[in-house]
Amino acid sequence: VPHDRVLRAIAAELGAAGVVTDRDRVASHTTDWTGRFTGEAAALVRPSSTEEVAAVLARCHEAGVAVVPQGGNTGLVGGGVPRHGEIVLHLGRLRGVEPVDEGALQVTVSAGEPLAGLQAAAADAGLAYAVDLAARDTATVGGTIATNAGGLHVLRWGGTRQQLMGIEAVLADGRVVSHLGGLVKDNTGYDLAGLLCGSEGTLAVVTRARLRLVPRHEARVVAMVGFVDVAAAVGAVARWRRRVASLTAVEVVLAAGVDLVCEVGGLPPPLASRPPVLVLVEAADRDDPTAAVASAVEATDGVLDVAVATNEREAAALWRYREDHTLAINTLGPPHKLDVTLPMAALARFAAEVPDAVTAVEPGARTWLFGHLGDGNLHVNVTDLAPDDDRVDDVVLRLVASLGGSISAEHGIGRAKRRWLDLVRSPAEIDAMRAIKHALDPRGILNPGVLVPERTA
Amino acid sequence: VPHDRVLRAIAAELGAAGVVTDRDRVASHTTDWTGRFTGEAAALVRPSSTEEVAAVLARCHEAGVAVVPQGGNTGLVGGGVPRHGEIVLHLGRLRGVEPVDEGALQVTVSAGEPLAGLQAAAADAGLAYAVDLAARDTATVGGTIATNAGGLHVLRWGGTRQQLMGIEAVLADGRVVSHLGGLVKDNTGYDLAGLLCGSEGTLAVVTRARLRLVPRHEARVVAMVGFVDVAAAVGAVARWRRRVASLTAVEVVLAAGVDLVCEVGGLPPPLASRPPVLVLVEAADRDDPTAAVASAVEATDGVLDVAVATNEREAAALWRYREDHTLAINTLGPPHKLDVTLPMAALARFAAEVPDAVTAVEPGARTWLFGHLGDGNLHVNVTDLAPDDDRVDDVVLRLVASLGGSISAEHGIGRAKRRWLDLVRSPAEIDAMRAIKHALDPRGILNPGVLVPERTA
Numbered sequence: 001v002p003h004d005r006v007l008r009a010i011a012a013e014l015g016a017a018g019v020v021t022d023r024d025r026v027a028s029h030t031t032d033w034t035g036r037f038t039g040e041a042a043a044l045v046r047p048s049s050t051e052e053v054a055a056v057l058a059r060c061h062e063a064g065v066a067v068v069p070q071g072g073n074t075g076l077v078g079g080g081v082p083r084h085g086e087i088v089l090h091l092g093r094l095r096g097v098e099p100v101d102e103g104a105l106q107v108t109v110s111a112g113e114p115l116a117g118l119q120a121a122a123a124d125a126g127l128a129y130a131v132d133l134a135a136r137d138t139a140t141v142g143g144t145i146a147t148n149a150g151g152l153h154v155l156r157w158g159g160t161r162q163q164l165m166g167i168e169a170v171l172a173d174g175r176v177v178s179h180l181g182g183l184v185k186d187n188t189g190y191d192l193a194g195l196l197c198g199s200e201g202t203l204a205v206v207t208r209a210r211l212r213l214v215p216r217h218e219a220r221v222v223a224m225v226g227f228v229d230v231a232a233a234v235g236a237v238a239r240w241r242r243r244v245a246s247l248t249a250v251e252v253v254l255a256a257g258v259d260l261v262c263e264v265g266g267l268p269p270p271l272a273s274r275p276p277v278l279v280l281v282e283a284a285d286r287d288d289p290t291a292a293v294a295s296a297v298e299a300t301d302g303v304l305d306v307a308v309a310t311n312e313r314e315a316a317a318l319w320r321y322r323e324d325h326t327l328a329i330n331t332l333g334p335p336h337k338l339d340v341t342l343p344m345a346a347l348a349r350f351a352a353e354v355p356d357a358v359t360a361v362e363p364g365a366r367t368w369l370f371g372h373l374g375d376g377n378l379h380v381n382v383t384d385l386a387p388d389d390d391r392v393d394d395v396v397l398r399l400v401a402s403l404g405g406s407i408s409a410e411h412g413i414g415r416a417k418r419r420w421l422d423l424v425r426s427p428a429e430i431d432a433m434r435a436i437k438h439a440l441d442p443r444g445i446l447n448p449g450v451l452v453p454e455r456t457a
Numbered sequence: 458v459p460h461d462r463v464l465r466a467i468a469a470e471l472g473a474a475g476v477v478t479d480r481d482r483v484a485s486h487t488t489d490w491t492g493r494f495t496g497e498a499a500a501l502v503r504p505s506s507t508e509e510v511a512a513v514l515a516r517c518h519e520a521g522v523a524v525v526p527q528g529g530n531t532g533l534v535g536g537g538v539p540r541h542g543e544i545v546l547h548l549g550r551l552r553g554v555e556p557v558d559e560g561a562l563q564v565t566v567s568a569g570e571p572l573a574g575l576q577a578a579a580a581d582a583g584l585a586y587a588v589d590l591a592a593r594d595t596a597t598v599g600g601t602i603a604t605n606a607g608g609l610h611v612l613r614w615g616g617t618r619q620q621l622m623g624i625e626a627v628l629a630d631g632r633v634v635s636h637l638g639g640l641v642k643d644n645t646g647y648d649l650a651g652l653l654c655g656s657e658g659t660l661a662v663v664t665r666a667r668l669r670l671v672p673r674h675e676a677r678v679v680a681m682v683g684f685v686d687v688a689a690a691v692g693a694v695a696r697w698r699r700r701v702a703s704l705t706a707v708e709v710v711l712a713a714g715v716d717l718v719c720e721v722g723g724l725p726p727p728l729a730s731r732p733p734v735l736v737l738v739e740a741a742d743r744d745d746p747t748a749a750v751a752s753a754v755e756a757t758d759g760v761l762d763v764a765v766a767t768n769e770r771e772a773a774a775l776w777r778y779r780e781d782h783t784l785a786i787n788t789l790g791p792p793h794k795l796d797v798t799l800p801m802a803a804l805a806r807f808a809a810e811v812p813d814a815v816t817a818v819e820p821g822a823r824t825w826l827f828g829h830l831g832d833g834n835l836h837v838n839v840t841d842l843a844p845d846d847d848r849v850d851d852v853v854l855r856l857v858a859s860l861g862g863s864i865s866a867e868h869g870i871g872r873a874k875r876r877w878l879d880l881v882r883s884p885a886e887i888d889a890m891r892a893i894k895h896a897l898d899p900r901g902i903l904n905p906g907v908l909v910p911e912r913t914a
Contacts, residue, residue, distance in 0.1 A: 103695045103801035104833075126699075150642050161648065162619065175885040183798045185607050185834045185866040187655055188881050189908060190890050191618065194651040198644055215699055238560045242583075242672055245702075245743065286702065341640045344560040376561075377642045409642040424645050428632040432897060433647050439896035440889060451646060 002063045003042045003085070010045055013055045020044040029070060029088045030081055037078030037415060041068070041088045048093040050168060050176060050207040056089060057205065057445075058174025066445050069201040071143030072114065074135040076337070077414025079147070079200045079450045086448070091142050094207060100125035105213050106165055106182045111142025111206050118211070127213040130157035142206045148198030150410030155241075155374040156248045157214055159410070160197060166210035167193035172203075172441035182210040195436070200412050201447040203440045217246070217284035221293050222315035223308040225300075226275025231348040232302025233279050237374055238344070243296040246285035250374030251322045253278050254351075257329075257368050258321055264328040270321050273305040279373060280322050282315075325370045329381050335368070336387075338380040338396050339411045346403040347376055357399050358382055361391045377409040397423060413451045421453055459520045460499045460542070467502055470512045477501040486527060486545045487538055494535030494872060498525070498545045505550040507625060507633060507664040513546060514662065514902075515631025523902050526658040528600030529571065531592040533794070534871025536604070536657045536907045543905070548599050551664060557582035562670045563622055563639045568599025568663050575668070584670040587614030599663045605655030607867030612698075612831040613705045614671055616867070617654060623667035624650040629660075629898035639667040652893070657869050658904040660897045674703070674741035678750050679772035680765040682757075683732025688805040689759025690736050694831055695801070700753040703742035707831030708779045710735050711808075714786075714825050715778055721785040727778050730762040736830060737779050739772075782827045782838075792825070792838040795853050796868045799833050803860040807835070814856050815839055818848050834866040854880060870908045878910055 011019040020026060021043045031038040042065075047053045060067050066086040073080055082088055094112035101107060102125060109118050115129075115136040122129045131144060133151035143149075145167070150159045157163070168178040169192075177192060196204050227233040230252075237250055253261075255276045262269055270278065281297070283289035290308070297306055309315035329335050342350045355367040365385040371378040382392050397407045401423035408417055422430065430453060437452050438444075468476040477483060478500045488495040499522075504510045517524050523543040530537055539545055551569035558564060559582060566575050572586075572593040579586045588601060590608035600606075602624070607616045614620070625635040626649075634649060653661050684690040687709075694707055710718075712733045719726060727735065738754070740746035747765070754763055766772035786792050799807045812824040822842040828835040839849050854864045858880035870878055879887065887910060894909050895901075 101802070103691065105695060105698060148644050148648075150644075154642060158619075159642065161651070162615075171885065171889065175888075177883065177886045177889060179882075179886065181800060181861050181863070183800065183863045183866075184832045185611060185616065185798045185829070186863040187605050187607075187865045187867055187869045188863055188878060189870065189886070190656055190660075190893055191605075191651050191654070192886065192889060194618070194648050195893075197648070199647055203647075215702065234560065238562060241562060243743075245672065286700075341642045343638060343640065345558070372642070375641045404638050406638070406640045406643040406645055408644045409640075410644055412644045413646065421645060425636070426634065428628065429634045429636065429646070429649065431632075432628065432634060432649060435896035436647055436652075436893060439892035 002065055006059050006063045006065050007043050009059050010056055014045070014047060014052050018046050018052065020046065029073065029090060032078055032081050033074060034076065037081050039081055039083040040085050041082040042085045044088045044090055046090050046093050050170065053170045053205055053207055054174045054176050057170050057172060060087065060445050061173045061443060064443050064445065066448050068447055069146065069205045071112065071140030072135065072138040074139045075143065075147060075414060076411045077416035079412055079414030079447065080143070083449055089205065091140060097121040100127065100213065101182070104182055106210055107213060108180055108208060108210050109141045110208050111140060113141050115139050115141060115144060122213050123216065126216060128216045129211065130163050130214045131160050141209060145197050145206050145209055146199065146201050147412045153248055154372070155250060161194055163211045164193050164197050164209060165212050167196055167206060168208035169196055169204040169206045172443065172446050180208060180210045200414060200451045202437055202451050203446065215286070217286060219286065219288040220282065220284040220315065221288070221290040221308070222280065222282045222318050223293060223297065223306060224270050224318050224321065225279045225281060225297055225303055226271045226273055226305035227277040227279060228275070228302045228304060229348070230277050230351045233277050233373060234344055234347050235302065236279065236300045239300060240281065240296050244283055244289065244292050246283040246289045246292070247281065247374065248284045249280065249282040251280040251371065252373035253322055253325065253370045257325055257370055261321055261324045261328045264331055265320065265324055267320065270318060271305040271307055275304040278321070280318060322370065325368070329368050329383060332383040334387055335381040335383045336385055336392055338393060339409045340378055340380060340400045341376045341406040341409040342378060342400065343404045344376050346405065350399065350403055350405070354380060354396060354399060357395050358392055361395050362389065365392060415449055418451060418453055459522055463516050463520045463522050464500050466516050467513055471502070471504055471509050475503050475509065477503065486530065486547060489535055489538050490531060491533065494538050496538055496540040497542050498539040499542045501545045501547055503547050503550050507627065510627045510662055510664055511631045511633050514627050514629060517544065517902050518630045518900060521900050521902065523905050525904055526603065526662045528569065528597030529592065529595040531596045532600065532604060532871060533868045534873035536869055536871030536904065537600070540906055546662065548597060554578040557584065557670065558639070561639055563667055564670060565637055565665060565667050566598045567665050568597060570598050572596050572598060572601060579670050580673065583673060585673045586668065587620050587671045588617050598666060602654050602663050602666055603656065603658050604869045610705055611829070612707060618651055620668045621650050621654050621666060622669050624653055624663060625665035626653055626661040626663045629900065629903050637665060637667045657871060657908045659894055659908050660903065672743070674743060676743065676745040677739065677741040677772065678745070678747040678765065679737065679739045679775050680750060680754065680763060681727050681775045681778065682736045682738060682754055682760055683728045683730055683762035684734040684736060685732070685759045685761060686805070687734050687808045690734050690830060691801055691804050692759065693736065693757045696757060697738065697753045701740055701746065701749050703740040703746045703749070704738065704831065705741045706737065706739040708737040708828065709830035710779055710782065710827045714782050714827055718778055718781045718785045721788055722777065722781055724777065727775060728762040728764055732761040735778065737775060779827065782825070786825050786838050786840060789840040791844055792840045793842055793850055795837040795850060796866045797835055797837060797857045798863040798866040799835060799857065800861045801833055803862065804833055807856065807860055807862070811837060811853060811856060814852050815849055818852050819846065822849060872907055875908060875910055
């Protein structure tokens with residue numbers, strides 16, 4: 001059995017603590033946190049340095065043993081859990097944030113550091129890390145890079161790839177590539193860092209990263225704006241983006257979702273006029289952005305009603321109408337969650353058509369829409385539907401693709417959406433991805449079954 | 458001869474106007490505009506559509522005929538001119554800017570469109586394209602993508618890769634990959650657009666691009682700040698970047714260069730105190746950024762003297778002290794031009810050491826330093842040196858690399874710097890680039906001899 005030989009060799013290099021085969025300890029790494037994706041692992045391998053990662057991959061490459069890299073195991077598409085006896089390569093011991101480079105406004109971080117650790121180090125230097133998401137205490141920096149994590153501030157600062165100034169990674173054969181100088185202007189060959197970002201552990205294992213930091217903005221305004229319809233809300237986004245450089249969030253919710261949130265949470269309605277579409281807008285800057293936001297909202301067509309938070313407590317209260325959607329919808333049973341992006345020009349049409357498309361497949365199912373309107377990113381939740389019934393997923397993703405949208409806004413493809421990738425990527429694109437995958441991982445040991453579709457005959 | 462057969466087949470597809478073999482007409486495409494790089498071409502091929510580019514590459518791939526893609530031929534590292542009888546694939550007929558998508562703040566542009574055409578289309582929509590450079594009337598959008606062009610506003614908006622929301626390109630075998638939806642959040646596989654950006658025509662031929670646009674800022678402030686030394690100027694950059702979000706340029710010049718500019722142009726000195734180091738700072742915003750810049754400068758250590766432009770004429774006058782450096786230095790004879798980035802922490806040391814490093818090789822040579830201080834990007838010009846004597850280039854690039862800098866900030870590697878790439882990229886990185894190159898261009902027909910070093914025995 002090649003696994004036994006390889007695991008013995010790895011234990012010899014990493015020490016006994018580096019290889020875990022105890023079933024109970026391994027179990028928490030073989031199922032994702034939603035419980036939807038699960039599998040068997042040969043062992044859990046826990047390197048504590050880049051050199052140890054390199055040693056592990058060199059052994060696995062030589063023996064052709066498959067490896068599933070894993071960070072905080074907070075992914076939503078099954079990209080970080082094993083299927084059929086792979087080795088789980090857990091990066092959690094690669095911790096540490098180096099001192100913030102205040103001259104360059106950058107920092108170098110190890111892959112296993114939780115996102116919150118990076119955020120805290122940035123805050124200590126009077127700065128911020130631009131990417132933030134709900135799983136911040138568990139999700140690792142390496143995982144956010146492997147998945148090009150989006151999160152709450154993409155509108156203002158871009159996603160993870162836009163923060164990435166350099167990378168250290170171990171290639172499939174155990175060789176280390178390292179380019180952590182963090183130079184903003186550096187045209188010296190292909191952008192390996194950008195290529196690895198979002199490759200979901202299929203091209204290399206990220207071990208360290210050089211990340212840019214952004215200014216910390218203390219002055220904030222939050223407002224809830226009621227619109228006559230989705231089209232009016234979409235029209236407002238472009239106008240606001242032109243006028244208010246400091247926008248940090250433009251989030252959309254619909255009346256039905258807000259009613260459910262109010263009912264579950266015992267909250268009053270956010271706007272007295274009970275508009276059909278509500279948009280939460282937030283801006284943050286060095287100087288108070290309230291006047292800029294107010295004047296932009298005032299000049300907007302289709303607005304029915306506005307509430308502006310005048311303090312942090314009121315701001316938090318407005319955010320609850322958006323943030324409590326997940327909680328409120330879960331009270332109806334586990335929903336199907338689809339994370340999609342629509343072109344702005346097609347977003348209103350999608351919002352109008354998707355509920356009918358769902359009920360055409362399953363008459364009793366209910367569709368809930370909310371999300372990051374500023375990025376065109378909608379979370380489509382469908383309740384009153386069997387958990388394993390993916391006919392609805394199929395119909396929704398096909399509708400998204402037919403409108404020029406993306407079947408994965410921020411969660412990635414993983415195992416969950418691999419069979420639908422050809423809806424949005426042509427055979428030539430998928431072949432190009434396969435060629436790159438084969439070039440960097442010729443034996444196919446890195447995260448097999450994730451992202452890149454199998455070649456069909 | 459394979460070329461004749463291939464050229465006949467291409468002429469059959471593109472029409473007679475698509476293949477040029479007339480020596481005089483071909484000649485202007487076989488030498489770069491500096492005159493430093495020149496070679497022979499089998500022919501000039503001028504496709505007028507993506508389909509024609511695909512047909513050309515399919516033929517060349519089949520026959521193993523090498524192709525050099527060329528845009529406006531304004532590159533500085535010999536990456537766009539032929540060497541030994543390749544076909545020059547000129548993209549100049551792929552013109553056109555599609556209507557600006559005002560909802561998404563994006564536009565789709567054909568590769569052969571000059572940068573100025575894109576800028577004009579953005580301006581007509583009340584927006585701006587973030588990348589600007591002196592060659593704007595000739596340089597093509599495709600060329601700026603192939604080289605990840607930097608330019609004047611990297612500090613504020615990033616380089617070309619940061620503007621690129623999607624790409625259409627023809628692979629070496631003639632297959633077209635197209636992903637022009639411009640979705641901001643779209644995690645559906647490897648970032649092919651980012652990989653092709655900066656690949657210098659070695660992986661595919663870019664035919665169209667989807668680019669983000671940015672707000673147009675009319676309120677501008679320009680100031681010249683005198684410092685006691687380079688270290689003080691470097692220290693100011695991080696402080697200003699934290700305090701002034703609207704910074705668009707932070708440029709450095711030295712007293713010797715300013716004296717030369719004044720002498721050649723008959724200008725008065727910009728600052729009465731004649732400081733050894735001068736920094737031009739510019740900010741632009743919706744609202745007048747003068748107060749923000751003034752307060753940031755006031756709080757800065759090491760400042761000797763400040764001049765603030767109070768109108769556009771004075772702003773242009775201050776910019777001349779920076780912009781006329783190229784002209785003034787050229788009066789001393791053709792300089793060696795080296796385009797490098799230093800880590801902020803090493804920049805002052807580099808500025809102190811590089812003149813001595815140059816005179817150690819060639820005692821009569823003079824070194825002139827100026828550049829984009831905000832990005833750590835210095836232009837090192839060396840005069841009083843034979844044009845072909847690259848011992849100085851070698852010494853300077855080695856000093857840059859030893860300090861953790863980049864041997865190419867924005868111009869790229871091309872043919873000019875290929876032999877030095879291993880100063881800043883490890884064998885593992887170069888092997889990874891070679892593997893990607895081979896995966897996407899298995900017959901090596903795309904821009905041979907550019908960027909990726911030959912494998913050594």
